[in-house]
Amino acid sequence: MERGSGATQSGEGPAVFEPVIVAFLCNWCACEGADAAGRARLELPANVRPVRLLCSGRVDPQHVLEAFACGADGVLILGCRPGECRYREGNLHAMKRVALLRRLLGPLGVETERLDLEWVAAGEGKRYAEVVTGMVESLRALGPLKPQSASTHTTAKAPDARTKVEL
Amino acid sequence: MCRIGVYICECGPNIGRTLRLPALVQSTGNLTGVVRVRRVPVLCGREGLDFLGEEIVAQGLDRVVVAGCSPREHESTFRSVLERAGLNPYMLQVANIREQCEWVVRDRDQATGLARRLVAGAVARVRHHEPLLPSEIAVSTDVVVIGAGTAGVRAALTLAGKKRVVHLVERLPCVGGKVPLYEDVFPGMACAACVMDPMLDELLHHDGIRVHLMSSVEELLGFKGNFTVRLLQSPRYVDPEACLGCGACVEACPVRVPDEWNPGLAERRAVAVPYPGVLPSLAVVDPRHCLRWQGEDCRACEEACPFDAVRFEEEARVQEIQAGAVIVATGFDLSDPGRFPQYGYGRLADVITSFELERMLNSSGPTGGRVLRKDGTVPGHAGFVLCVGSRDPRAAPHCSEVCCRYTLKFLHRILAQGAVDRATVFHAGLHLPGGASQDLYRALEGNPSVHFVRMGAPNSAGILEQNGSLAVRFPDEEGRVRSHLVDMAILAPAMEGASGNRELARILHLETGGTGFFDQGITLLDRVEAGREGVFVAGCAAGPTDILGAATGGQAAAGRVLSELVPGETLRLEPVTAGVDETLCSGCAVCEGLCPYGAIERKDDPPRIMVNRVLCRGCGTCAAACPSGAVHCAHFSDGQIAAEVEAMLGREDQGERSKEKGSRIAG
Numbered sequence: 001m002e003r004g005s006g007a008t009q010s011g012e013g014p015a016v017f018e019p020v021i022v023a024f025l026c027n028w029c030a031c032e033g034a035d036a037a038g039r040a041r042l043e044l045p046a047n048v049r050p051v052r053l054l055c056s057g058r059v060d061p062q063h064v065l066e067a068f069a070c071g072a073d074g075v076l077i078l079g080c081r082p083g084e085c086r087y088r089e090g091n092l093h094a095m096k097r098v099a100l101l102r103r104l105l106g107p108l109g110v111e112t113e114r115l116d117l118e119w120v121a122a123g124e125g126k127r128y129a130e131v132v133t134g135m136v137e138s139l140r141a142l143g144p145l146k147p148q149s150a151s152t153h154t155t156a157k158a159p160d161a162r163t164k165v166e167l
Numbered sequence: 168m169c170r171i172g173v174y175i176c177e178c179g180p181n182i183g184r185t186l187r188l189p190a191l192v193q194s195t196g197n198l199t200g201v202v203r204v205r206r207v208p209v210l211c212g213r214e215g216l217d218f219l220g221e222e223i224v225a226q227g228l229d230r231v232v233v234a235g236c237s238p239r240e241h242e243s244t245f246r247s248v249l250e251r252a253g254l255n256p257y258m259l260q261v262a263n264i265r266e267q268c269e270w271v272v273r274d275r276d277q278a279t280g281l282a283r284r285l286v287a288g289a290v291a292r293v294r295h296h297e298p299l300l301p302s303e304i305a306v307s308t309d310v311v312v313i314g315a316g317t318a319g320v321r322a323a324l325t326l327a328g329k330k331r332v333v334h335l336v337e338r339l340p341c342v343g344g345k346v347p348l349y350e351d352v353f354p355g356m357a358c359a360a361c362v363m364d365p366m367l368d369e370l371l372h373h374d375g376i377r378v379h380l381m382s383s384v385e386e387l388l389g390f391k392g393n394f395t396v397r398l399l400q401s402p403r404y405v406d407p408e409a410c411l412g413c414g415a416c417v418e419a420c421p422v423r424v425p426d427e428w429n430p431g432l433a434e435r436r437a438v439a440v441p442y443p444g445v446l447p448s449l450a451v452v453d454p455r456h457c458l459r460w461q462g463e464d465c466r467a468c469e470e471a472c473p474f475d476a477v478r479f480e481e482e483a484r485v486q487e488i489q490a491g492a493v494i495v496a497t498g499f500d501l502s503d504p505g506r507f508p509q510y511g512y513g514r515l516a517d518v519i520t521s522f523e524l525e526r527m528l529n530s531s532g533p534t535g536g537r538v539l540r541k542d543g544t545v546p547g548h549a550g551f552v553l554c555v556g557s558r559d560p561r562a563a564p565h566c567s568e569v570c571c572r573y574t575l576k577f578l579h580r581i582l583a584q585g586a587v588d589r590a591t592v593f594h595a596g597l598h599l600p601g602g603a604s605q606d607l608y609r610a611l612e613g614n615p616s617v618h619f620v621r622m623g624a625p626n627s628a629g630i631l632e633q634n635g636s637l638a639v640r641f642p643d644e645e646g647r648v649r650s651h652l653v654d655m656a657i658l659a660p661a662m663e664g665a666s667g668n669r670e671l672a673r674i675l676h677l678e679t680g681g682t683g684f685f686d687q688g689i690t691l692l693d694r695v696e697a698g699r700e701g702v703f704v705a706g707c708a709a710g711p712t713d714i715l716g717a718a719t720g721g722q723a724a725a726g727r728v729l730s731e732l733v734p735g736e737t738l739r740l741e742p743v744t745a746g747v748d749e750t751l752c753s754g755c756a757v758c759e760g761l762c763p764y765g766a767i768e769r770k771d772d773p774p775r776i777m778v779n780r781v782l783c784r785g786c787g788t789c790a791a792a793c794p795s796g797a798v799h800c801a802h803f804s805d806g807q808i809a810a811e812v813e814a815m816l817g818r819e820d821q822g823e824r825s826k827e828k829g830s831r832i833a834g
Contacts, residue, residue, distance in 0.1 A: 022816070
């Protein structure tokens with residue numbers, strides 16, 4: 001069965017680790033930026049799983065933890081540039097939450113590079129492509145998210161989260 | 168059990184060149200809840216839409232997934248199809264396999280794998296969709312307009328033209344704002360009174376407009392369509408029905424105080440008709456200076472009035488008004504140049520502001536239209552100093568928009584009437600937008616009496632007294648200090664938000680920017696957005712603009728009100744908003760401070776919060792912050808987001824397990 005994490009590319013040569021990234025996209029900027037990348041036929045890695053939300057401020061830290069628990073190797077939150085949030089400062093709330101989450105993820109054994117927040121404006125198809133490609137490349141280098149903890153996660157409930165701490 | 172139909176659009180030749188559609192159809196058919204998978208050549212075309220509608224009915228579908236282009240293209244189109252076919256429009260999810268898959272992934276296997284995950288995510292999500300219904304509320308279509316300057320009056324007349332009841336609230340005892348105090352207005356050198364008076368007459372005689380003078384908004388309760396506005400009206404101590412503005416009372420008044428309408432130029436009495444030509448033409452008693460409020464029993468004005476119009480017994484009045492919308496048109500004030508001591512304003516007699524010159528040039532003003540120094544002599548050489556505070560990050564970072572143009576106006580006026588022999592303009596780059604302003608400038612080119620001198624930077628000049636003249640000193644563009652002697656210096660102070668704006672912002676729950684303007688809601692496509700539903704901002708209240716800009720802003724704000732609040736129509740509330748599960752809410756109110764729209768209110772007994780659906784715009788930052796999962800977000804619920812994420816990560820095929828609460832770790 002296709003798994004989120006640890007998939008490798010088949011074919012000639014050495015197998016390359018292909019990370020899976022969940023990207024939470026603001027409807028008003030990053031979603032449009034991603035579409036702009038598509039309209040421009042830019043080449044993007046197939047590793048990104050986009051989730052459309054009305055605002056990056058909607059991303060609950062729990063959504064991020066669930067994504068990791070379900071096998072994501074990285075989580076990307078893409079919002080409007082500061083000062084351009086459709087809802088004034090949802091993007092800034094997202095920034096604070098990401099800062100806190102990264103501090104929590106470190107001790108849990110999740111490298112902080114696995115969670116990133118970037119600003120992508122509606123017209124910035126090229127920037128969208130650069131951001132997602134850059135993250136895919138850095139996660140390829142980093143490797144899968146702790147195979148032992150990721151593989152023991154069959155569900156994403158609280159006991160599992162505690163197990164991860166004990167590990 | 169769900170009955171989900173998945174429709175894969177081929178988008179003509181656009182989808183399927185890279186994606187292997189047969190494989191996508193096959194894997195989609197195995198997803199939980201899917202009863203139907205079809206490929207359609209062009210789903211957004213007439214035939215495709217008809218087909219989709221027929222399928223929903225024929226297959227008895229209760230949910231639909233469309234895999235095709237971006238939801239930003241056709242989500243609303245497909246929602247309409249669902250609605251026509253008897254399904255709630257929110258039972259749809261769109262998987263973007265075109266822009267975010269077909270068009271960007273080159274490898275066929277990888278693209279097909281990604282598309283499978285995108286469709287699986289959409290199917291898992293749509294299983295958690297719930298029907299959402301817009302709700303409707305009755306609204307008042309009356310409007311409160313705050314400020315009776317150019318913007319407020321244009322707004323009021325535009326609204327009244329469509330039979331809206333308008334309450335025009337003005338803190339001064341007269342209407343018209345600042346423009347009636349000028350002699351001419353740029354760019355056409357039109358007579359200010361000729362422009363304004365007919366409009367103000369129409370205003371004061373309009374049946375649909377109630378003008379509340381000497382009034383201020385003390386409280387704003389409620390929300391769009393249902394505001395309650397509390398007004399406080401100060402007493403005029405003069406009966407407007409009886410007074411004709413003849414001025415007999417003014418002659419009799421023994422008190423003399425500086426005249427705010429002619430700063431530094433004239434005195435007025437404690438009872439006054441504000442300025443010649445004022446509308447409405449009525450006297451007003453100033454209790455800050457009238458002897459009766461200093462404990463004396465003076466009745467000079469009362470005795471002098473031929474119409475028995477004086478009413479010392481009058482008291483302040485409070486009234487409540489129901490309204491559907493509020494337009495803020497409070498205009499601007501000129502900043503005090505005394506803030507920058509280097510200009511010598513207030514210390515050097517013949518350093519004046521542009522407003523003082525406006526009053527001098529006004530033919531019915533304190534000097535009868537003559538430009539005079541403080542000693543009564545005529546200045547030979549006038550210096551105009553621009554950007555006094557403007558464009559300086561330490562003072563007013565903005566360009567005040569109008570100073571360069573009104574300075575050209577001054578030049579034309581004073582040269583035409585021979586008020587001065589020479590004029591020099593000290594500027595840091597002239598801002599003269601529009602053809603008419605350029606004409607005004609060109610007409611001065613080559614005039615030997617006018618000199619334009621470039622300063623090195625805005626707000627960089629200083630003025631010193633030198634042998635009975637004024638020396639204007641500034642570094643030029645090469646940094647060399649230059650000095651020019653003039654007899655009178657006219658400063659162009661930065662415009663800033665009207666002095667009452669910060670207090671008004673508190674009352675209206677709006678924000679002002681650093682220079683006191685209501686400019687925080689403005690976007691490139693919307694200069695009247697104030698940042699709160701049902702409240703709009705017009706004219707200089709939103710930032711510096713000229714008379715035409717103010718008038719246009721008033722009309723634009725009125726237009727928004729006319730299109731959003733229509734008599735006989737209810738207000739349709741979008742269903743994608745936050746809501747609260749009161750059994751989970753502890754009333755911690757973390758969300759309250761985060762809401763950018765003031766849509767969340769904390770209640771007691773028991774402590775809990777409530778979401779006002781009129782004000783909520785559905786961003787969901789409250790739901791993201793709620794520590795107990797009590798705040799939920801319609802159509803973007805935790806369960807829906809978690810289901811989509813899990814399925815896209817390949818967790819969807821693990822059989823049916825309860826996702827009613829998603830996979831919330833704490834839930």
